[in-house]
Amino acid sequence: MPAGPNAYNSLWQVRTDAWSTLEESTAQLALAGVQQRPVEQLTDAVAGALDVLAPIERFWAYPGMQAFYQVRRLFATGKFDRCATLVARINRALVTDSYRGSRNWDADGEDDGYDGGARQADQARPYFEVLVVEDMTEEQERTLREEFRRWRRPDDQFNYEIVVVPSFDDAVMAVRLNFKLQACVVRRRFAHRSRHDCSPLAQFVSLGECEDLMDRSPDDRAQVLARSLARIRPELDLYLMTEIAVEDMAGRLSHHFRRIFHTREGSLELHLSILDGIAARYRAPFFSALRSYSHRPTGVFHALPISHGKSIVNSHWIRDMVDFYGLDIFLAETSATCGGLDSLLEPTGPLRDAQELAAETFGSRKTYFVTNGTSTANKIVVQALVQPGDIVLVDRNCHQSHHYGLMLAGAMVTYLDAYRLNQYSMYGAVSITEIKSQLLALRRAGKLDRVKMLLLTNCTFDGIVYDVQRVMQECLAIKPDLIFLWDEAWFAFARFHPVYRPRTAMRAARTLAETLRQPEFRTGHNAQLEEIGPVDAAGDDVLLSRRLLPDPARARVRVYSTQSTHKTLTSLRQGSMIHVWDQDFSQKVEETFHEAYMTHTSTSPNYQILASLDLGRRQAALEGFELVQKQIENAMRLRDAVDRHPLLSRYMRCLTTADLIPAYYRPSGIDQPLRSGLPKMMAAWGADEFVLDPSRVTIYIGQTGIEGDAFKRRHLMDRYGVQINKTSRNTVLFMTTIGTTRSSVAYLIEVLVTMARELEARLADMSLNERAAHERAVLRLTSPSAPLPDFSGFHLSFTDGRGLPTREGDVRRAFYLSYNDSYCEYLTPDEVEQRVEAGEQVVSTTYVTPYPPGFPVLVPGQVFSPQILAFMRSLDTPEVHGYRPDLGYRVYTDKALEISATTRPAPPPEPAGPEPAGPEPAGPEPAALKAAAPDAG
Numbered sequence: 001m002p003a004g005p006n007a008y009n010s011l012w013q014v015r016t017d018a019w020s021t022l023e024e025s026t027a028q029l030a031l032a033g034v035q036q037r038p039v040e041q042l043t044d045a046v047a048g049a050l051d052v053l054a055p056i057e058r059f060w061a062y063p064g065m066q067a068f069y070q071v072r073r074l075f076a077t078g079k080f081d082r083c084a085t086l087v088a089r090i091n092r093a094l095v096t097d098s099y100r101g102s103r104n105w106d107a108d109g110e111d112d113g114y115d116g117g118a119r120q121a122d123q124a125r126p127y128f129e130v131l132v133v134e135d136m137t138e139e140q141e142r143t144l145r146e147e148f149r150r151w152r153r154p155d156d157q158f159n160y161e162i163v164v165v166p167s168f169d170d171a172v173m174a175v176r177l178n179f180k181l182q183a184c185v186v187r188r189r190f191a192h193r194s195r196h197d198c199s200p201l202a203q204f205v206s207l208g209e210c211e212d213l214m215d216r217s218p219d220d221r222a223q224v225l226a227r228s229l230a231r232i233r234p235e236l237d238l239y240l241m242t243e244i245a246v247e248d249m250a251g252r253l254s255h256h257f258r259r260i261f262h263t264r265e266g267s268l269e270l271h272l273s274i275l276d277g278i279a280a281r282y283r284a285p286f287f288s289a290l291r292s293y294s295h296r297p298t299g300v301f302h303a304l305p306i307s308h309g310k311s312i313v314n315s316h317w318i319r320d321m322v323d324f325y326g327l328d329i330f331l332a333e334t335s336a337t338c339g340g341l342d343s344l345l346e347p348t349g350p351l352r353d354a355q356e357l358a359a360e361t362f363g364s365r366k367t368y369f370v371t372n373g374t375s376t377a378n379k380i381v382v383q384a385l386v387q388p389g390d391i392v393l394v395d396r397n398c399h400q401s402h403h404y405g406l407m408l409a410g411a412m413v414t415y416l417d418a419y420r421l422n423q424y425s426m427y428g429a430v431s432i433t434e435i436k437s438q439l440l441a442l443r444r445a446g447k448l449d450r451v452k453m454l455l456l457t458n459c460t461f462d463g464i465v466y467d468v469q470r471v472m473q474e475c476l477a478i479k480p481d482l483i484f485l486w487d488e489a490w491f492a493f494a495r496f497h498p499v500y501r502p503r504t505a506m507r508a509a510r511t512l513a514e515t516l517r518q519p520e521f522r523t524g525h526n527a528q529l530e531e532i533g534p535v536d537a538a539g540d541d542v543l544l545s546r547r548l549l550p551d552p553a554r555a556r557v558r559v560y561s562t563q564s565t566h567k568t569l570t571s572l573r574q575g576s577m578i579h580v581w582d583q584d585f586s587q588k589v590e591e592t593f594h595e596a597y598m599t600h601t602s603t604s605p606n607y608q609i610l611a612s613l614d615l616g617r618r619q620a621a622l623e624g625f626e627l628v629q630k631q632i633e634n635a636m637r638l639r640d641a642v643d644r645h646p647l648l649s650r651y652m653r654c655l656t657t658a659d660l661i662p663a664y665y666r667p668s669g670i671d672q673p674l675r676s677g678l679p680k681m682m683a684a685w686g687a688d689e690f691v692l693d694p695s696r697v698t699i700y701i702g703q704t705g706i707e708g709d710a711f712k713r714r715h716l717m718d719r720y721g722v723q724i725n726k727t728s729r730n731t732v733l734f735m736t737t738i739g740t741t742r743s744s745v746a747y748l749i750e751v752l753v754t755m756a757r758e759l760e761a762r763l764a765d766m767s768l769n770e771r772a773a774h775e776r777a778v779l780r781l782t783s784p785s786a787p788l789p790d791f792s793g794f795h796l797s798f799t800d801g802r803g804l805p806t807r808e809g810d811v812r813r814a815f816y817l818s819y820n821d822s823y824c825e826y827l828t829p830d831e832v833e834q835r836v837e838a839g840e841q842v843v844s845t846t847y848v849t850p851y852p853p854g855f856p857v858l859v860p861g862q863v864f865s866p867q868i869l870a871f872m873r874s875l876d877t878p879e880v881h882g883y884r885p886d887l888g889y890r891v892y893t894d895k896a897l898e899i900s901a902t903t904r905p906a907p908p909p910e911p912a913g914p915e916p917a918g919p920e921p922a923g924p925e926p927a928a929l930k931a932a933a934p935d936a937g
């Protein structure tokens, strides 16, 4: 297929382009005879476009293969006029989507001119396509299509057409390529392999290897196909049509099928079920309830004067509020929780239904809506699960909400270090070796029983994605009841792409639970037992050097994820969700979860946010696949436009997987997975410890000599209105979302090119001195900065002071001690440095967070290290939270540290497990109060 490397995995664009080329070329060809133009070039262009379309048109309902063959025939027989007319009609319908509402798709005919009202109604109805998998003749196909059309009624909520494919392979390709498909009817007779040469599609769709299905019974084949389709598109409604005893079949049917039908009973029931299936996903119960409520006249004797716009519409001074927002938003403002509405804190009606639908869409066992962003969602989950004194392992670069949430919960926090990318002043993600090492250190110290939770950000701000299942699997081998909180603030969309989905928390949780039940897994675990004995007794070296399997009899799958729906899907700002996949939720958590939810949730949650979450869910369930596909394509367009532009590439470059993930973590060895085609991307995403989310584009700007923050504020934002969020010293991050359009990508490229041109012009005009200054700036930005600091350690007085020193510290105590001013003093950076050089321990009272990079370099109770000081000195960021330029760092006095040590809470009761090894710590004398972590500065 001459799609070229730009196609990535989005065939729809290749198809769209081919139809446009066809329209243009056939139109010219039709004119060529009249104008005596050379026709060879044009016929080549038409033939080329037809070749592109030939292997793929069968996957779409419109215009259908009959129409396509007709185009080919007209072209082959030299009837260029008629060919051009037909192609123009088809392409117009494709471009304007008007075929969705048309009732006459016959190849030759113009639309039969059915009345305008009916056409309008048809066009307003959402349209989708249904895949039918059966090997049938053209005649049978036509009959079936007409049969389905016959059942249409004017008051149907939706409109659909069918696409028929004859084989397993074709079905897999169709659901991967045609995002209009929403349902699939599997019939008994279908082949395994496609009759067509599928190799041209290899870059778009991976068929995978599987045994020859023709040896299996038709029903088995149907089940295997259903599993394969559900893996690609779990949201599709699958139906089975069979001729054998449906009653027997129904009992053995895989859960993937929504319903089973007997072939001879005709298609009406099936037709109604198809519509019903889509209606179930289309439902937005809370949005609908709010909309109906907003149209009811009410007398408000309650709070909220703004409800029904009452305090605004009669106002003389704020009428522009209605002009700007429109009246509906105020009609929908209410504080009622009855009359068809519901209470977020105790949902029993439409909000409960909306959350249940969200759970289905996002693959969780339970989903909760949150109206104050993932900042709040994170605090709810932590409070629900963590008791004071529990140990929580967390990436030190996590979002501030975790730092505050863990502090409030009274957790003993073990900060994990992510790998460093000093060249770009960024952190990557936390390696499995680091996580296991910390768990094993806690095991050595006899504290494993107190470890409650592992908390990681997936994907990271910069787009590094974990192998979620592997992390959980290996950790559960060491600590079978560990709970996982995956902060997916930036990853809600990932559920809707088959390559991303396995690396999401909810899917990985489900797969892990299924895997643990499989006999092959038990066999693997038995083999591990024979080789290394029980994990509890095996040495650290052994456990660190291999991939561990948990004991399936002991491991519990307890997984939570928090998602800022508003960041990557459709929702008003602050709309977030908590997804739960916890086998012990109802026995152990439900009540504390409820309390935590009450702690952090407003009793006046914003209904507009809730309604938008409901609609955002509907959209994701019906078009998430399409939108995410297009988002990735736009991201790749942006990457290509930067890297292939002769001027831009002189000053900027998109960082690749190889730049952001060291080779050590990428056993696949693939440097640029998506650019290498879908099969390679799937290989990398299947094998590598970390992968890069291609939708997040980090551009390296060191060669411009402009620092990241200035690039963002002074250039992109102030001059061109381009908003971005994250920068580092020499990079800027551009995020694409489902809202990114081709035009916005084009605008950004235009802006970047303008900036590069201006830079060229400035360079040309520079005096020698100016030039030298510019070169110094470039050198500074392109040389490695001071190494990013690792976590230095808590002061011993903020640890539990028991057993072997491990990293965890009591952030809550360290935080609240500073409420007493007399325990704190300010030291300038020089004073801190002098004390550190003199071997003293200087301890921060607070979080110190420079923006960028935006992670706390110090947390309460943490000791300053020479690396931290060097790093802080190297920063030229204007904004450092927790540091006062006029006073310096706020640190604890020696007296405060002494008091902290003597008022340390009694250690929790000794665990039943092995005795902690190593000496007891020295008493609380100040001299002995050294930082607890082995690598303290």
Ligand SMILES: Cc1ncc(COP(=O)(O)O)c(C=O)c1O
Pocket: 372, 373, 374, 375, 376, 398, 399, 401, 457, 461, 487, 489, 490, 564, 574, 576
């Ligand atoms: C990793 C991470 N978690 C949580 C949050 C907070 O999300 P929200 O803005 O929805 O409160 C953010 C915000 O940027 C984030 O980056």
